[in-house]
Amino acid sequence: MPRDSLAEIADDTLLVLYANGDRDAARLLTHRLLPRLVSFAGRMLGDRAEAEDVAQDVMLRLWQMAPDWRQGDAKVSTWAYRVASNLCTDRLRARVRRRTSALDEVAEPEDGAASALAGLIEADRMAALEAALAQLPERQREAVVLRHLEGLTNPEIAEILQIGVEAVESLTARGKRALSAALSGQRAALGYEEAEANG
Amino acid sequence: MDDLDDLFAQARAGAMQPSDDLTRRVLADAERLQPKPTAFAPRVTVRQSEGFWAGLSRFFGGGFSLAGIGSAAVLGLFFGFVQPSALMSMTTGMTGADTLDTLELMPGVDALLTEE
Structure with a gap:
């Protein structure tokens, strides 16, 4: 054809x-x-x-x-x-x-996740995001990646992960909170505070 | 966190792309595993040419059938020519005729065939 x-x-x-x-x-x-x-x-x-x-x-x-x-x-x-x-x-x-x-x-070592993030002071934003994603529990990471990086809808993600839509919403919300917490200490390294100061 | 949404947007734009080598490998797998189309060619059976008697025998359903038909034909001819007395008396009794030169097998048809 x-x-x-x-x-x-x-x-x-x-x-x-x-x-x-x-x-x-x-x-x-x-x-x-x-x-x-x-x-x-x-x-x-x-x-x-x-x-x-x-x-x-x-x-x-x-x-x-x-x-x-x-x-x-x-x-x-x-x-x-x-x-x-x-x-x-x-x-x-x-x-x-x-x-x-x-x-x-x-x-x-004590607190492996924290030390992994601490080692990313000179890393760029994508590397920081990847590192933060790597710290998430598997299901949260899958849900966040599929929802926010691959752009799938919650029903699609529910079908992929074989869970309910509400569970997907919960996973993505918790995943985002965990990412925010992990990256909040890296704001200066990621250039956000400098950008805000200049802005 | 707006910064996180910015990061997501940047990450979406910089998604990992498949290498050319991977694409080649995947397409090679696809070609190797693709079911082959089934050919629906007509089934041709080659039959060697057969002789007259073999063909006749096959037409009548085999050698035994042909032998039976042949025997019946020979016996009919024999009775026709020889006309044994025992058989003639039986046919005379059945048909009412002295000789068996003509025999009406469908007498009722004559009325239809007769012209007025």
Whole structure:
């Protein structure tokens, strides 16, 4: 099918076309989904190589299940975010396990989160945000990233995280409060106080 | 915190983008895993040319059927030419005719065929 006529087609229809042998459908689906998956996984994991691995894994699973995809069951993007979310969670938990086993052999520092933020005095704002996001509990981080950085709606996030909309609202609100608290001590380092003084 | 919203806005603008290498890998996966279209070609069976008797035998449903039909035909001819007395007396009794030169199998049709 010509690519121009594919541009208006919904993701799930593209997936069916892909399953029926349409190569342009695969290219267009990749163009639509891959940047969002890399962005989301990148914010969750803070590491490009890992984010790309997760994104590739999600796309691989998408191609594999394309013949069995039932139209109307769920949005393809929602499904992809959910799989990416699970894969990121697995990797984050593996990191915690590795860190825990490593710290067992070394004296544990007091208040790791605070010291991590304190080390970001010279870091730029994005690095500070990433560091602050990394301190959030997994679910809060997922909700904040999906809502405020990926621009998804609360019902979409509820479907991805498989929780209620009210729970999403609660997670994002708590996540934002925690981010504000974590970043409030960094205002000078982030240049906000200087900007206000000049303004 | 307005600063946080500013940070979110900046972060949205600077989202991580997939590398060209990743895109190539994903498209390669897609091509490798894409189901191949099923070809619906007509099923052609090549049958070798068969001889007259083999064809005739197949037409009548096999060698035994053909043998039965052949035997019945030979027996009919035999009775027609020889006209055994026992058979003639039986046909005379059934038809009322002395000879079996003509036999009306559908006598009722004559009335329809007769011109006025």
